[in-house]
Amino acid sequence: MRSLFTRKFLNLSRSYSVNKTFQEIPGPKPLPLIGNALLFSPLGPYKVSRLLDGFADLQKQYGDIIKLNMGNKISLLIFNPDDIRSMFQYEGKYPQRPTFEALKDYRKKKYQCVGVVPDNGEEWHRMRQNVQILLKLKTVHSYWSRQQAVAQEFSAGLLSKMNSDGILEDFLQYAFQYSLEAIGVVCYGKRLNCFSNNSEDYRVNKAIVQANVKFLKALGETFHQPPWWKLWRTKAYKIIESTQDFMMGTAVKYLQEARQKLIENPDRFLEEDPILYHLLENRNLSETEKNLLVTEIFQGGIDATGTVITMMLYELARNPSIQTSIYEDLMKNKMRPGHISPLLRACLKETLRLHPTAGGTSRIIDSDAVLSGYHVPKGTLVIGVNPVISKMGRHFSDPLTFDPWRFLKKTETAHPYTSLPFGHGARMCPGRRFAEQEILLCVAEVILKYEVLSVSSKDIFMFLEMNLVPSEPIDFKLILICPIKFLVVPTHLFMTNKKGFPVLPKSHQVAIRQFLFQETQILIIGAQRHQHYKHYQQYMEHMWQVGYESDPVMQFAQGYEDFLQFPLHNNLEAQTYEVFEKDPVKYTE
Numbered sequence: 001m002r003s004l005f006t007r008k009f010l011n012l013s014r015s016y017s018v019n020k021t022f023q024e025i026p027g028p029k030p031l032p033l034i035g036n037a038l039l040f041s042p043l044g045p046y047k048v049s050r051l052l053d054g055f056a057d058l059q060k061q062y063g064d065i066i067k068l069n070m071g072n073k074i075s076l077l078i079f080n081p082d083d084i085r086s087m088f089q090y091e092g093k094y095p096q097r098p099t100f101e102a103l104k105d106y107r108k109k110k111y112q113c114v115g116v117v118p119d120n121g122e123e124w125h126r127m128r129q130n131v132q133i134l135l136k137l138k139t140v141h142s143y144w145s146r147q148q149a150v151a152q153e154f155s156a157g158l159l160s161k162m163n164s165d166g167i168l169e170d171f172l173q174y175a176f177q178y179s180l181e182a183i184g185v186v187c188y189g190k191r192l193n194c195f196s197n198n199s200e201d202y203r204v205n206k207a208i209v210q211a212n213v214k215f216l217k218a219l220g221e222t223f224h225q226p227p228w229w230k231l232w233r234t235k236a237y238k239i240i241e242s243t244q245d246f247m248m249g250t251a252v253k254y255l256q257e258a259r260q261k262l263i264e265n266p267d268r269f270l271e272e273d274p275i276l277y278h279l280l281e282n283r284n285l286s287e288t289e290k291n292l293l294v295t296e297i298f299q300g301g302i303d304a305t306g307t308v309i310t311m312m313l314y315e316l317a318r319n320p321s322i323q324t325s326i327y328e329d330l331m332k333n334k335m336r337p338g339h340i341s342p343l344l345r346a347c348l349k350e351t352l353r354l355h356p357t358a359g360g361t362s363r364i365i366d367s368d369a370v371l372s373g374y375h376v377p378k379g380t381l382v383i384g385v386n387p388v389i390s391k392m393g394r395h396f397s398d399p400l401t402f403d404p405w406r407f408l409k410k411t412e413t414a415h416p417y418t419s420l421p422f423g424h425g426a427r428m429c430p431g432r433r434f435a436e437q438e439i440l441l442c443v444a445e446v447i448l449k450y451e452v453l454s455v456s457s458k459d460i461f462m463f464l465e466m467n468l469v470p471s472e473p474i475d476f477k478l479i480l481i482c483p484i485k486f487l488v489v490p491t492h493l494f495m496t497n498k499k500g501f502p503v504l505p506k507s508h509q510v511a512i513r514q515f516l517f518q519e520t521q522i523l524i525i526g527a528q529r530h531q532h533y534k535h536y537q538q539y540m541e542h543m544w545q546v547g548y549e550s551d552p553v554m555q556f557a558q559g560y561e562d563f564l565q566f567p568l569h570n571n572l573e574a575q576t577y578e579v580f581e582k583d584p585v586k587y588t589e
């Protein structure tokens with residue numbers, strides 16, 4: 001029998017042959033009826049809010065694959081990135097995650113549709129196809145300048161939020177306002193005015209942020225606790241009902257305005273709001289489905305994006321030399337779509353490695369699989385514990401230190417399945433590219449305007465609600481960096497090139513380029529030493545145009561970005577994501 005097994009699975013697994021049975025997988029001894037459920041109960045050694053610490057402890061005791069029996073349901077925890085890769089290989093055409101049953105139940109009853117997030121199977125696939133447009137790089141970039149304006153306004157407005165000691169308390173609350181405003185541009189094609197002093201705007205937007213926080217907390221409760229809501233309408237279930245209705249109501253109201261704009265001028269609408277156009281003009285979706293999808297995109301974008309911005313600034317505040325290097329980089333090279341400081345991008349990767357917002361990646365596998373040499377039957381829930389894996393010394397040297405440079409060294413390449421903050425495969429987060437754009441824009445604008453200082457020396461850890469959130473409020477001290485308003489360039493600095501035009505020496509070019517992007521006015525003074533004064537101005541304009549030191553990979557890929565990611569937005573099948581994983585744009589964007 002064993003030899004049959006071995007033959008059957010040998011060709012499925014790259015690195016293992018099956019020589020061990022499912023029963024042999026190690027794990028804590030289950031008790032009759034309740035299995036291992038006590039482990040994470042008030043009577044057990046671990047807390048649900050510190051679930052990952054519990055998982056890390058279990059890994060030390062039992063190794064890289066662990067079987068848990070939670071009230072008659074068997075699940076596997078896996079800690080080997082090769083197994084995580086295999087898990088995705090076995091996820092099937094319609095990858096399944098454990099569903100948010102309470103949310104699914106309510107949406108079905110109230111709206112007769114479920115949406116992308118809580119569903120599985122063919123219906124998930126039908127809805128998911130409609131949000132793939134979010135991953136199109138060109139489309140994401142088309143929102144760049146509007147989202148950058150949001151980031152600039154947000155950063156400027158922080159000044160008025162500081163107390164008399166220059167301290168900004170509980171930054172996360174402001175970061176939520178930013179992420180709300182930034183995703184509002186995409187979802188509703190309008191500014192929600194989160195930073196305005198108008199009391200009505202303030203009230204409405206605060207209510208949205210609060211509803212979203214309450215919603216996620218209640219969703220987490222119904223997900224992690226026994227399904228009491230099936231017996232009676234628990235407090236958490238009622239919160240899901242009320243916050244969902246509130247969010248849908250918001251969508252209906254704002255989409256009505258958008259629909260009006262679409263009727264008035266469809267061409268302009270397509271140009272300015274391609275994502276909304278794509279959704280509103282979709283004949284395969286009912287109006288309620290459209291409203292629900294927009295609500296999902298809107299809600300998906302608020303919490304995790306705000307948390308990551310906060311954690312990235314938290315790390316930069318604790319690492320002033322890295323903050324200074326980013327500032328210098330941003331001063332030299334103006335960010336524009338596809339041209340982002342490599343160090344800033346590496347900081348985002350490092351923040352997500354140390355402080356991911358998702359507790360892991362899970363799949364109910366679609367066919368029999370082999371994980372760490374054990375046979376795992378189809379239908380088993382497998383949980384890839386990436387937040388623990390990404391902090392293991394065997395994958396990253398000095399793993400608890402914030403070190404973005406590790407991603408810029410050619411010599412250190414981590415296994416691609418160690419850190420998966422946006423998940424992977426056909427169910428990967430569709431908002432990933434927007435999230436990255438919004439985070440990078442926001443952090444860049446804050447760093448350009450302020451020196452961000454850490455106020456407390458306390459270590460913050462991530463605490464599990466629905467997502468992982470900081471364990472306590474994070475305060476920053478912000479010191480305004482005074483920008484240079486005018487730069488005087490005397491004409492005697494200019495040399496003459498072969499054609500007789502004025503040019504600056506290399507060293508001066510480098511120095512002046514730093515100011516070109518900072519809204520610094522350049523004043524050219526002194527005697528006219530060349531044919532015409534306008535040639536000095538033309539030269540400065542030329543410097544501005546060629547100013548950016550382009551990234552060679554981006555230069556190579558320019559114009560082909562979406563082509564390189566074709567598998568990502570046109571084909572949902574899992575194995576095509578292998579191609580995406582090898583795409584340099586994924587790692588440089």
Ligand code: HEM
Nearest residue numbers: 297300301304305308358421422423424427428429431435
């Ligand atoms: C830093 C910010 C974000 C993080 C870390 C994040 C992370 C994740 C993760 C881990 C998943 C599950 C993926 C999987 O199972 O493989 C997910 C799913 C999802 N995310 Fe995000 N996300 C972020 C921002 C966003 C944004 C901005 C949007 C909307 C624009 C969004 C919309 C969604 C949706 C709709 C799903 C469900 C996809 C499905 O089940 O098919 N997320 N996200």
